[in-house]
Amino acid sequence: MDREHEKYQRLIDFCRSQPPIATAVAHPCDRSSLEGSIQAKELGLITPILVGPSARILEVAALENLNIADCPIVDVPHSHAAAAKAVELVREGRAEALMKGSLHTDELMAAVVSREGGLRTARRVSHCFVMDVPRHENALIITDAAINIAPTLAEKVDILQNAIDLGHALRLQEVRVAILSAMETVNPRVPSTIEAAALCKMVDRHQITGALVDGPLALDNAIDLDAARIKKIDSPVAGRANVLMVPDLEAGNMLAKSLSFLAGADAAGIVLGARVPIILTSRADSVITRLASCAVASLVAARRREEARVLG
Incomplete structure (x- = not known):
C-alpha cells in the first residue's frame, strides 16, 4: 500500500x-x-x-x-x-x-x-474528510473538521449518521466508527467521553444505524490493533476503525492537518446533510x-x- x-x-x-x-x-x-x-x-x-x-x-x-x-x-x-x-x-x-x-x-x-x-434537510450539515494516508491500508473518514465548531450531543447524532451514510456510499464492506477522545474510558471530567458513551447507547437503541460504533477511544487504539490489545480493549472497532469522529472542530482540524503535513496524507472533502453533496x-x-x-x-x-x- x-x-x-x-x-x-x-x-x-x-x-x-x-x-x-x-x-x-x-x-x-x-x-x-x-x-x-x-x-x-x-x-x-x-x-x-x-x-x-x-x-x-x-x-x-x-x-x-x-x-x-x-x-x-x-x-x-x-x-x-x-x-x-x-x-x-x-x-x-x-x-x-x-x-x-x-x-x-x-x-x-x-x-x-x-x-x-x-x-x-432534517439533518445537520457536516463535513467529512476522506483521507488517503500513506502506509495505512484503507481510506479514513474524519468528521467534523470544517463546519461544526463545538457540536452538541444532538448535533453529533447527525454528524455521525452523515459519516456512516458516506461510508456506505463509498461501498465500505463494513463501516466501523471510533468516537475519539483523549482516553478510552468514560471520565466525568472529560465531556467528550460521556457523549461518546451516549452515542454508543443510541446505536444500541437503533437511534443511529448502519455501522459498528465504539467510544470513547483514543486515536492509537482506534486505528492500531496492537495498541488496542495492549489496552485490553475488546471491541470490533478498536484497531480497525475506518471512520474517526472527533469531539470538536479544533481536534478534527489538527488531526487532519497532522496527517497531511506530517504523514503526507491527502484530504478529499465533502459536505453532507444538504439536499446534494x-x-x-x-x-x-x-x-x-x-x-x-x-x-x-x-x-x-x-x-x-x-x-x-x-x-x-
Missing part, C-alpha cells in the same frame, strides 16, 4: 465507469477552481455548470489555456450571486452536486443553509485530491438515486 494515491486512484477509476453528475460550480474565477472543474469533466466525473461573472471565467480560461467550450456558463455579477444561483440550479433539478470555486466557504454555505431558498476544495489541494473529492460526490449522488428508486 505504499503506492502514492493508490486509494484515491481506485476511487476515481471506479467512478469513471459511472455517469458524470451535473455539478454547479460556484464562482470558478481562478486557475485552481476552474482547472479542477475541467479536469474532473475530462475524466468523466462531473458535468460542470460554471456559475459566475462570465467575463472573468472566460479570461481565466484563456489565460490558463483551459478548454471550456462545452461548459455552460451562468452569468451572475459576483460571488454572492454565484452561490445563490448555484443553489437555485440544484433546487430546479439542473444539478446533483455543488462545487466551491474561488469564494469563501462561509459564503457558499450561507446560501446552502438559508431558510428561504436553501438546501436544508457539496464539494469543498482548497487552492492548496493537489489535482488528485480535487478529483477524489468529485469522485466522492459522485458516489454520494449515486447512492441517493438508488435510495430514491427504492422509495418509489
